[in-house]
Amino acid sequence: MKLWLVFLVPLFVGIFCQDKESIWKEYKKLHGKDYNEKLDGGKQENLRKAIFFKKDAKIREHNKGNHSYRLGHNQFSDRTDKELAGLLGTTSPPSPKLHKSMTVLPKRQARLPDTLNYRNSYCLPPVKRQGSCGSCWAFTAITPLEFDRCRKKKSFSVLSEQQLIDCDTNSTNKGCSGGWYVTAWTHLQAVNGSASEFCYPYEGLKGTCRFCAECKSMVGAKVSSFGYVQSMNATAMQLALQEYGPLATAMAVVGSFYSYKEGVYDDKACDNLPVNHGVVTVGYGRFNNTIDYWVVRNTWGRSWGDEGYILIQRGVNKCSIETYPAFVVAL
Structure with missing residues (x-):
């Protein structure tokens, strides 16, 4: 059983990270976002991505609850x-x-x-x-x-x-x-x-x-x-x-x-x-x-x-x- 876990954990982590990367790429494409990694070594890209997924977690948590309104992503989801x-x-x-x-x-x-x-x-x-x-x-x-x-x-x-x-x-x-x-x-x-x-x-x-x-x-x-x-x-x-x-x-x-x-x-x-x-x-x-x-x-x-x-x-x-x-x- 432990041997299976050794192989499965990296697999699930890889799938999860791949899904997050796809979500981020789709968001950037939808809203015309382009953070040129060559200019600053990816610092701006990483900052915006971190803000986006912090907002994503809040949106998902809110929408799971019993509320009279729903939240969603828009052009401001990666703003400071x-x-x-x-x-x-x-x-x-x-x-x-x-x-x-x-x-x-x-x-x-x-x-x-x-x-x-x-x-x-x-x-x-x-x-x-x-x-x-x-x-x-x-x-x-x-x-x-x-x-x-x-x-x-x-x-x-x-x-x-x-x-x-x-x-x-x-x-x-x-x-x-x-x-x-x-x-x-x-x-x-x-x-x-x-x-x-x-x-x-x-x-x-x-x-x-x-x-x-x-x-x-x-x-x-x-x-x-x-x-x-x-x-x-x-x-x-x-x-x-x-x-x-x-x-x-x-x-x-x-x-x-x-x-x-x-x-x-x-x-x-x-x-x-x-x-x-x-x-x-x-x-x-x-x-x-x-x-x-x-x-x-x-x-x-x-x-x-x-x-x-x-x-x-x-x-x-x-x-x-x-x-x-x-x-x-x-x-």
Whole structure:
């Protein structure tokens, strides 16, 4: 028996290592990863592989349990914690007093439908990708403005996040180092316009401001008004979605969020934490008649989550997402 073990143990180890190597190669191929071993003797390759398999173990362990959401690999599975932090970029409101003073309830107290979802609306562009720039705040400001402008004009125009990164020099907004969406609307209102994406394309790094309010062909939309929806009131958010369309929201991101794949996200690790990421809430619903959720749009591309979207538990201020909801009205 001992002699058989001497032969079998190396065999099983070899098969296991071969399978891991195949998984790693397939992941790199799927996401276009290429770590040139000739440049550093394989150090980068080994680092990324170690991060990937550490993440793989967490994903497998989570998915074996009884959870309302599942995790999966994506383009971030081999990223360092520092690199992942660069995907965030929303700070808390510049003035809590201002937030409180601007809090409003929607004008119409209409009957709420059981579900509402703008995800497939003509007035929402394909999910965008912010890259390694901490500009989520700019995307969070622009998407609701694009939607409301489209709803009013009956035609769609993609607007420029890059304009905010380059031109909004308010002390709160710092380009790729973070900002706040309501402050961004203040800026767009002051300069009398948001540029079209065609005239001011996204570059993912801070540059020189090139916006020209007098150039009519450059301006894609203008801000009429904006404000916060009542904080930590899910019903007010639902009413606001019905009245204004998608809402700018902020949330607290923790480790599991990066690997979200499907289901209703309800990780307790993000509860009662300060917000650090801007997202757009585009709808709500109920999963399997058991869990209420928000439909939330991210800015990490379509290969993250459910083609760029996530369902987040509704009515419990999960990840602080019901703390700072805000609306914008296009002129």
